[in-house]
Structures are given as C-alpha cells and as structure tokens.
Amino acid sequence: MSMDTWVVAILPLLVLLFLIWIFLRLGRNITKHINWTKRLSKWLLYVYIGMLLLAIVAYEFIPTNGDKIAAPKEYTMFKNENKIFQQAFENNEGSKFDSKFLVEEWTQELVGDTLEIISKGSQFPTERLNIEWTDSKEQLVEAKMYKTHSYMDGINLGEEIPLSTVEINDNQIILTAPSPKQLTYYLFSNELSVLSIVDSLDAWEQRRVIGYTYIYLKVPKHINVIDKDGLQFY
Amino acid sequence: MTVIDCQDLRKKYKRMAALDGITFQLKDQKITGLIGRNGAGKTTLLKILAGFIRKGSGDVLVFSSNPFNNLRVSGNSILVDDQMSFPDSLTLADILGMAPDFYKRWDTELANNLFKYFKLNPKQLHSRLSKGNKATFNMIFGLATRCELTMFDEPTNGMDEAVRSDFYRALLKDYIAHPRSIMISSHHLAEMEHLLEDILLIHKGKVVFHQSLEEVKEYAVALQGTTDLVEKLAAGKEILHTKQLDSQRNYVVIKKEEMPVIDGVTTQPVSVSDVCMYVTSDGKGGIDDVFK
Amino acid sequence: MMFLSNSTLGEVVWTQLKFKMNAYLGAVVSLIFVQIIGLIVSMNGNSSTGSGVDNTSFTIITISSDVVFAFVGIWAVFVGKLFTTKAYRYDDFSFVATRLSSNLANFSVLCLMSIFAGVTTFLSNYILRVVLLLVSDVDYVKSVSIFEDPIGTIVNLSIMIILILTISAGGYLWGMLVQIHKAFTYLLILLIITLLVTKTGQTILQYVFIENESIVFLIVKLIALSLVFFLLAILCSNRLEVRR
Numbered sequence: 001m002s003m004d005t006w007v008v009a010i011l012p013l014l015v016l017l018f019l020i021w022i023f024l025r026l027g028r029n030i031t032k033h034i035n036w037t038k039r040l041s042k043w044l045l046y047v048y049i050g051m052l053l054l055a056i057v058a059y060e061f062i063p064t065n066g067d068k069i070a071a072p073k074e075y076t077m078f079k080n081e082n083k084i085f086q087q088a089f090e091n092n093e094g095s096k097f098d099s100k101f102l103v104e105e106w107t108q109e110l111v112g113d114t115l116e117i118i119s120k121g122s123q124f125p126t127e128r129l130n131i132e133w134t135d136s137k138e139q140l141v142e143a144k145m146y147k148t149h150s151y152m153d154g155i156n157l158g159e160e161i162p163l164s165t166v167e168i169n170d171n172q173i174i175l176t177a178p179s180p181k182q183l184t185y186y187l188f189s190n191e192l193s194v195l196s197i198v199d200s201l202d203a204w205e206q207r208r209v210i211g212y213t214y215i216y217l218k219v220p221k222h223i224n225v226i227d228k229d230g231l232q233f234y
Numbered sequence: 235m236t237v238i239d240c241q242d243l244r245k246k247y248k249r250m251a252a253l254d255g256i257t258f259q260l261k262d263q264k265i266t267g268l269i270g271r272n273g274a275g276k277t278t279l280l281k282i283l284a285g286f287i288r289k290g291s292g293d294v295l296v297f298s299s300n301p302f303n304n305l306r307v308s309g310n311s312i313l314v315d316d317q318m319s320f321p322d323s324l325t326l327a328d329i330l331g332m333a334p335d336f337y338k339r340w341d342t343e344l345a346n347n348l349f350k351y352f353k354l355n356p357k358q359l360h361s362r363l364s365k366g367n368k369a370t371f372n373m374i375f376g377l378a379t380r381c382e383l384t385m386f387d388e389p390t391n392g393m394d395e396a397v398r399s400d401f402y403r404a405l406l407k408d409y410i411a412h413p414r415s416i417m418i419s420s421h422h423l424a425e426m427e428h429l430l431e432d433i434l435l436i437h438k439g440k441v442v443f444h445q446s447l448e449e450v451k452e453y454a455v456a457l458q459g460t461t462d463l464v465e466k467l468a469a470g471k472e473i474l475h476t477k478q479l480d481s482q483r484n485y486v487v488i489k490k491e492e493m494p495v496i497d498g499v500t501t502q503p504v505s506v507s508d509v510c511m512y513v514t515s516d517g518k519g520g521i522d523d524v525f526k
Numbered sequence: 527m528m529f530l531s532n533s534t535l536g537e538v539v540w541t542q543l544k545f546k547m548n549a550y551l552g553a554v555v556s557l558i559f560v561q562i563i564g565l566i567v568s569m570n571g572n573s574s575t576g577s578g579v580d581n582t583s584f585t586i587i588t589i590s591s592d593v594v595f596a597f598v599g600i601w602a603v604f605v606g607k608l609f610t611t612k613a614y615r616y617d618d619f620s621f622v623a624t625r626l627s628s629n630l631a632n633f634s635v636l637c638l639m640s641i642f643a644g645v646t647t648f649l650s651n652y653i654l655r656v657v658l659l660l661v662s663d664v665d666y667v668k669s670v671s672i673f674e675d676p677i678g679t680i681v682n683l684s685i686m687i688i689l690i691l692t693i694s695a696g697g698y699l700w701g702m703l704v705q706i707h708k709a710f711t712y713l714l715i716l717l718i719i720t721l722l723v724t725k726t727g728q729t730i731l732q733y734v735f736i737e738n739e740s741i742v743f744l745i746v747k748l749i750a751l752s753l754v755f756f757l758l759a760i761l762c763s764n765r766l767e768v769r770r
Contacts, residue, residue: 160582189590
C-alpha cells in the first residue's frame with residue numbers, strides 16, 4: 001500500500017479510537033453511579049453467552065441460498081468447462097458441446113428464404129449467437145440455447161438469472177433479454193479480512209465463475225440471415 | 235527473632251529527607267506506639283516496612299528480609315491506613331470472603347463478630363463508606379489478618395469517641411489472645427497510652443528514643459514554683475519546656491535526675507504525651523511564645 | 527514464638543487471579559457493550575462485491591467480525607491500561623502481593639479475558655446472522671459455519687485470541703509507562719502514526735502481519751511480542767512504588 005492509503009486508512013481509526021475513549025470515559029462515570037453488583041454482571045454475562053450459543057444453533061436452521069460451498073478446485077473445473085464450451089462454440093464444433101449446458105431447443109420450418117434475428121429488451125445483446133451452415137435443401141432451422149456455469153460465492157447464479165426468451169415465427173427469431181433484476185445476498189465470514197488482504201483478491205477471483213447464454217443455430221446455406229442487431233460475433 | 239531491624243535508614247522525596255537515619259530494632263511481640271509530629275516520617279517509615287515504597291539508603295529488614303517486593307513480608311505483615319483501597323466491584327462481604335485465601339491465619343469469626351458489632355452493611359462498597367466506617371472496616375480487616383507484624387497508621391482518624399475506645403479494647407483483647415508485633419502511629423497518644431508497651435518517638439526523620447512506657451513516664455519531671463527558685467534548680471539541667479504561669483510562678487520541665495527537695499517548688503510527673511510533645515518541640519517555649 | 531506463614535509465588539498468583547476474576551467482572555461486562563455497539567455498526571456489512579450478468583446485477587454483502595474486532599481491540603488497549611492505574615495497583619497491596627505476583631496475576635487475567643473476548647467476538651457474528659434475518663428481507667448465501675470447518679474455526683479463533691492478547695499486553699505496557707511519566711500518554715498515538723506512515727514502520731508491520739509463511743508462524747510471532755510487552759511492563763513496574 002502507498003503512503004497516502006495508509007494515512008487515509010488511519011484517520012477513521014483515530015476517530016474511532018477517540019470515540020471509544022470517550023465512550024469508556026462515559027461508561028466509567030455511569031457505572032460509578034449505578035450500584036453495579038456482581039450478581040447483575042454475572043447475569044448479564046450468562047445471558048450474553050446464552051444468546052451466542054442460541055445464535056449458533058439457530059443459524060443452522062436458517063435456509064440459505066447455494067446448496068454448498070464450492071471448493072476452489074470445483075471453481076477451476078467450472079471455469080475449464082466454460083472455456084472448452086466457448087472454444088467449441090467459436091469454432092462451430094457443435095458436436096463437442098457439453099449436453100449439460102443445453103437449456104432448450106427448437107426446430108422451425110421457415111416460410112421464405114430469409115431469417116431475421118431480432119434482439120429485444122437490452123441495449124446490448126445478452127446472448128452470444130453463432131450459426132452453423134448446413135447443406136440441407138429444406139427450410140428447417142434448428143435452434144439451441146445453452147447456458148454455461150455461473151457461480152459466485154457459492155450461489156448458483158444460473159438458477160437465479162431468468163432465461164432469455166426465444167420466440168420463433170415464420171421467418172423471425174426474436175430473442176428477448178430477461179428483465180433487469182437486482183439481487184442482494186448476505187455472506188457471513190468467520191475470518192478477519194484485515195489479515196487476509198493479500199490473498200483475499202485471489203480467493204475472491206477463485207470464487208467467481210461467470211457464464212453466458214449461447215444461441216446456436218443450424219441454418220441451411222441458402223437462407224439469408226438478417227442480423228441487424230449484430231448478434232453474430234463469430 | 236528480630237521482627238524489624240532498621241540501620242541508618244534514609245528516604246528522600248525530591249531532596250527533602252523524610253527519613254534521616256532511622257536506627258531501631260523491634261524484638262519480641264509487643265505493642266509499640268510510633269509517635270511523632272506531623273511530617274516526622276511516621277507514614278514513610280511504615281510504608282517502607284510494609285514494602286510499599288523502596289528504602290533510600292541504609293538497611294531495613296523485616297523478618298530478616300528487605301520488605302520491598304518480598305512475598306514473605308507481604309504475607310506476614312499488614313499496614314492499615316486511610317489509603318487502603320479495595321475494588322469498587324466488591325462489597326464488604328465479598329472482601330471479607332476473599333481475605334482468608336490471602337491470609338492463612340485469617341480469623342473469620344473475629345472479623346464477622348466485629349463486623350456485626352460495628353453494624354456495618356455487608357452490601358456496602360468500600361469506596362462509599364463514610365470516613366469513620368472506612369477506618370472501622372480497615373481496622374477489622376487489619377486485626378482479622380492476624381499478621382505477625384500488624385501496623386496501623388493513624389487508625390482512629392475519623393472514628394467517633396465510642397468507636398475509638400471500642401477499637402483500643404478490641405485491639406488489646408485480640409493481642410492478649412494472640413500475641414504478635416503491633417505498631418500503631420497515632421496523634422491520640424493520651425487515649426491509647428494504656429495499651430502501649432513501647433514507644434518509638436521519631437522527629438524530623440530521626441529516632442528520638444525507643445523505650446518502654448515505664449521509662450518514658452520517668453523520662454522527665456516538671457518543676458513548678460516561684461520563678462527564681464525554679465530557675466536556680468533547673469540551672470545546668472536539660473530543660474525541655476518552660477512556661478510562665480503568672481508574673482511570679484514558672485513551670486519548667488527537665489530531664490529527670492536526682493534532685494534536692496526545696497520548699498516552694500513542687501515536682502510533678504509529666505505525662506507520656508507531654509514528654510513526647512516537649513521532646514519534639516524545637517523551641518523551649520510553646521505556642522505562648524508566638525504571642526509575646 | 528512467631529509463626530510465619532510461607533506462601534509460594536504460585537499460590538499467591540493463583541489467589542490473586544481468583545480475586546481479580548471476581549473484582550474485574552465489570553471489564554467483561556463493558557466488553558459485551560463494546561461488542562454490541564460493534565455489531566450494530568457492522569449491520570451494514572463490511573464489504574460488498576457486485577457483478578452483473580445478463581441484465582441481472584448481483585450484490586453480495588460480506589459481514590465479517592472485523593468491525594467488532596476493531597472495537598474489541600480498542601477495548602483491549604484500555605483494559606490493559608486500566609489494570610495499571612493507581613486504584614487497581616493499590617487494591618492488590620491491600621492483600622498479599624509483590625510487584626511480580628501482581629504482574630503475573632494481571633497477565634493471567636488478560637490471557638483469560640483475551641480468550642473470552644476472542645471467542646465471543648468470533649461468535650458474535652452468529653448473532654448478526656440471526657438478527658439480520660429478522661430485520662431485513664435479504665437472502666443469505668450459504669456461509670461457512672463452525673461445524674462445517676472446525677479446523678478453520680480453530681485457526682481463526684486462535685488468531686483473534688492472540689491478537690487481542692497482544693493488543694492488551696501493549697496497552698498494559700503503555701499504562702505502566704504512563705504511570706512512570708505522563709508524557710507517555712501521547713507516545714502510543716505518536717507511535718501508531720509513525721508505524722503507519724514511515725517506511726520502516728510499514729516494513730515492520732509487513733514483517734509481523736503479512737509476510738508469514740503460515741498461520742502458526744504469525745501466532746508464534748504474536749505470542750513472542752506479547753511476552754516482550756509484558757516483560758517490559760514488569761521492569762517498569764519495579765520502578766513504581768505503591769501508596770506513595
């Protein structure tokens with residue numbers, strides 16, 4: 001850390017120190033006037049310890065999101081699987097797609113020779129799209145939606161994020177992004193984060209895997225695809 | 235065995251000598267009165283003996299060891315004074331309950347009986363006691379420890395008349411039942427004279443005398459009569475105190491020695507407290523001299 | 527005949543310890559209040575990480591014991607200092623005591639209080655876990671609990687306990703120095719600032735807290751530091767006279 005950060009960091013500390021000093025002073029004056037008996041102190045102590053123990057037990061029964069805490073190893077695995085999928089997706093290697101990422105699939109008989117892809121609901125397309133051209137002479141279009149792993153601090157984000165809706169008409173595919181959503185969670189830590197400044201960043205990176213929604217289309221070569229929103233990346 | 239052995243003990247506070255060469259020994263189990271005027275060094279001496287403060291120079295041995303930082307001395311001696319303090323969180327009953335852990339010879343029965351007799355409130359906090367009750371409690375505490383060396387520094391300060399006489403009586407009775415070395419410093423020499431065996435008189439940080447009560451009683455004699463006769467008789471003697479009674483008569487205190495009996499001069503014994511007062515006064519006169 | 531009772535140092539320290547645990551209960555009660563205030567402050571969370579995926583933004587608010595620990599740390603400094611004040615030192619000498627026994631007893635009390643403070647600080651997090659459920663409708667992420675990670679619990683607990691002990695030993699030394707000369711009151715604040723601002727100070731802090739190959743190493747360092755503080759305090763206290 002640089003010098004400035006240290007100075008900034010200690011200022012609130014000094015204020016805190018001062019406040020607690022005043023608090024203790026005040027406390028001492030108050031306790032002087034109350035006949036603070038030993039019995040009262042002991043009761044307070046027992047009640048507090050009882051509360052702590054109760055809280056430990058009670059916490060075990062509180063429902064939480066995220067069924068388990070994934071170990072860093074598992075995150076590495078998730079990341080790898082995401083990466084492999086992404087590569088296969090870019091290279092149009094449909095056969096290599098991990099079937100567990102598949103969310104939905106459609107087939108549609110097109111009317112006419114054009115296929116229009118429209119993205120709605122988001123300024124930036126939330127889906128990644130790729131097209132595999134087939135030699136088929138038919139009007140049949142095959143669409144598959146995949147979603148890769150998204151985990152953060154133990155929550156399976158994939159379950160929380162609503163899916164894009166896909167609507168296929170006669171010659172249109174309309175992708176509607178999920179409506180904006182704000183999710184907040186509490187995470188509790190037993191550790192002192194002060195002591196783990198250095199490795200906490202790594203640890204945080206390790207606990208985060210972000211996946212994407214992929215749309216993979218199989219379209220016969222003779223069909224003209226209109227992609228005015230620029231969904232096609234590859 | 236010698237309880238206290240002081241050799242040329244000195245202690246300075248910021249250049250001012252509080253003790254200026256104290257030499258005395260305390261043997262046997264006796265009640266000794268530590269007498270001296272304000273600022274004579276009584277409190278300093280007692281605190282050094284109790285191991286509260288460090289000696290300056292010279293030697294001080296209590297139970298054959300230097301009392302400062304000595305566990306054996308601390309466990310077998312106690313100094314009762316008005317600065318005694320106990321935690322604010324403990325009631326008087328709590329304090330008495332914990333004392334036996336510290337003092338192996340603690341007398342619970344005596345402590346409880348005295349506590350009841352003086353009608354102290356067991357739920358009271360030490361710091362909230364009135365001055366007199368605090369002194370009473372400290373005294374009970376000091377007596378009940380049964381320490382081989384028990385020291386009281388002005389124990390009766392703040393006590394009322396009745397409690398004072400009760401205290402002296404309790405002290406004497408407990409001493410007879412369980413003899414030990416007791417040292418009391420007090421301003422009220424006259425009222426506790428009857429229980430003292432020895433007197434240690436100090437003045438300006440020095441020992442004036444360390445004698446038995448009987449010896450002190452015989453220390454001086456007062457001559458009273460017409461001025462010229464008294465002066466003639468006292469000439470060449472060690473005069474401790476003179477007082478002009480009226481235009482013709484004079485009152486002179488001299489150190490006792492063989493003397494002819496003369497008509498017109500009466501000899502009178504001098505009380506112990508007067509002896510101590512006269513011996514430690516700087517001028518030969520008294521307060522009257524100030525107004526001459 | 528004189529009958530002198532002889533107590534060993536160990537006996538006297540043990541007796542003083544029992545006495546002090548009774549007498550200083552107030553300090554423990556003040557700890558509870560300090561922790562409750564710390565808990566109220568940390569209800570807002572210590573840090574939050576956010577991330578947005580597909581039109582959905584995630585915020586994860588991490589609630590750790592750091593704020594409570596900071597409060598308890600400051601409490602520890604003042605408790606250490608409190609034990610060195612005249613009133614507390616004089617109390618010892620109304621009973622059987624030497625400076626050494628008094629110091630050893632104080633240090634034992636600080637150790638016990640640090641253990642209590644460390645354990646309660648660690649567990650206080652669980653009070654928030656329950657209370658936040660009642661006052662807010664934010665969902666919980668599955669967090670590590672004591673039963674799931676016993677080794678991690680022990681490690682974190684020991685670090686907290688030993689850090690508090692080190693801090694209170696520092697406070698104790700500071701208090702002793704203040705008893706010798708009032709000017710030392712401001713020395714601590716000055717020292718903290720110099721440690722944080724100067725290069726050498728930062729190197730020292732980094733050496734102690736950050737450059738550790740393992741947690742055990744950190745613990746050993748902190749224990750050594752507490753002992754040094756404590757030994758210096760004993761040396762200081764030998765200069766002090768009671769009931770002057």
